Amino acid sequence: MTHLRHISVFVDEPDPGHYHWVLHESTEDASVWIDIAESEQSFTSWTEAFEAGTVALYRLVPDEVLGPRAAGEDEGADPVG
Structure with missing residues (x-):
């Protein structure tokens, strides 16, 4: 299985009162x-x-049980060859 992505949510206030x-x-x-x-x-x-x-973060997650996963090779898959 691929690893979890490290994603955070934060809030910025570029102008007073506008978040x-x-x-x-x-x-x-x-x-x-x-x-x-x-x-x-x-x-x-x-x-x-x-x-x-x-x-918005939840929308990035296709499976809420597994969380946001990195794209790429499945590290838990059997080797090929």
Whole structure:
């Protein structure tokens, strides 16, 4: 099975009172994170933005039991050959 992706949700406030959720993912270098998605609309509270970001994260997950998995070779598969 492929490994879990390290994705976080955080809220940014680019202008006072305008909150946006951002999905952030860790790279192979654990000190480097990249933005993978962000809200187009702003929210009037941190809570609303965070909840909407959590919903966006759930949408990335095809199987809620397994969580967000990295694309690529299935590490648990039998060897070929």
